[in-house]
Amino acid sequence: MITVSIDGPAGSGKSTTARLVAQKLKCLYIDTGAMYRAVTFRVLSLGVNPHDEKTLVEVVRNSDIKFVNKKGELAILLNKKDVTKEIRSVRVTQHVSLISSYRGVREHLVALQREMAENSNIVCEGRDIGTVVFPNADIKVYLDCSIEERAKRRLLDLQRAHVRKTLEELKEDIRKRDTMDSEREFSPLRIPDGAEIIDTANITIQEQVERVLDLIYSLEDI
Ligand code: DC
Numbered sequence: 001m002i003t004v005s006i007d008g009p010a011g012s013g014k015s016t017t018a019r020l021v022a023q024k025l026k027c028l029y030i031d032t033g034a035m036y037r038a039v040t041f042r043v044l045s046l047g048v049n050p051h052d053e054k055t056l057v058e059v060v061r062n063s064d065i066k067f068v069n070k071k072g073e074l075a076i077l078l079n080k081k082d083v084t085k086e087i088r089s090v091r092v093t094q095h096v097s098l099i100s101s102y103r104g105v106r107e108h109l110v111a112l113q114r115e116m117a118e119n120s121n122i123v124c125e126g127r128d129i130g131t132v133v134f135p136n137a138d139i140k141v142y143l144d145c146s147i148e149e150r151a152k153r154r155l156l157d158l159q160r161a162h163v164r165k166t167l168e169e170l171k172e173d174i175r176k177r178d179t180m181d182s183e184r185e186f187s188p189l190r191i192p193d194g195a196e197i198i199d200t201a202n203i204t205i206q207e208q209v210e211r212v213l214d215l216i217y218s219l220e221d222i
Pocket of ligand 1 (some may be wrong): 010011033036096097101125127181
C-alpha cells in the first residue's frame with residue numbers, strides 16, 4: 001500500500017495537485033479540507049454558535065461524511081446530501097479555521113480519514129497529514145507559495161464566480177487563515193519531518209504533479 005501526504009497553506013495548489021496525482025496513480029484521493037468545510041457548513045446551517053465548542057463537537061460526531069465519485073469528479077456527501085458546491089461559500093471559508101481548531105472536531109475527522117485509507121493506496125491532502133494523520137506516509141510533500149501569488153490565484157477564481165474582492169482584501173484573508181491554521185493549539189500547520197518542499201509560485205500545475213510523481217516513482221517497491 002502507498003500513502004502520499006500533501007500539506008501546505010491555503011491556495012498553495014494542494015487540491016489540484018493531489019487530485020491529478022491520484023488520477024494518474026488510479027488511487028483514492030482524500031481532500032481533508034472538504035471534510036472540515038462540510039462540518040462547518042452543517043454547524044452554520046443548524047445555527048449553532050461557532051464558539052459553542054461542546055455543542056458543535058456533538059454535531060460533528062453525528063454528521064455522516066462520505067466521498068463519492070460523480071462522473072469522474074470527487075463529490076462530498078453530508079448526511080447523504082451532495083454539498084460539494086455549498087462548502088466553497090465565502091461564509092464557510094470565513095468560519096472553517098475556527099471550527100477546525102477544536103480538538104474534538106479534529107479527533108473525529110482524523111479517525112474518519114484513517115478509516116477511509118484502510119487497505120487502499122491514497123493521496124491525502126490537508127494541513128496535518130504528514131505530521132499527525134499519516135506520520136509514516138511513504139512520500140511526504142509540503143507545497144509552499146507566497147501570499148501575493150496565492151491571493152492572485154484566489155482573485156481569478158472569485159472573478160470567474162463573479163464575487164467582488166480586491167487583491168488587498170484577499171491577501172488579508174489569506175494572512176488571517178495562515179495565522180489561525182499555523183498557530184492553533186492542536187495539529188497546527190507545520191512542515192512534516194522528511195517532507196519534500198515544493199515552492200509552487202513559479203511552476204505550472206503540470207510541473208507540480210510531475211515533481212510529486214517523480215518522488216513516488218523513485219520508491220523501490222512501486
Ligand atoms: O484546504 P481548504 O482551504 O479547503 O481547508 C479549509 C480549512 O480546513 C483550512 O483553513 C484549515 C482546515 N483544515 C485543517 O485544519 N486540517 C486539514 N487537514 C485540512 C484543512
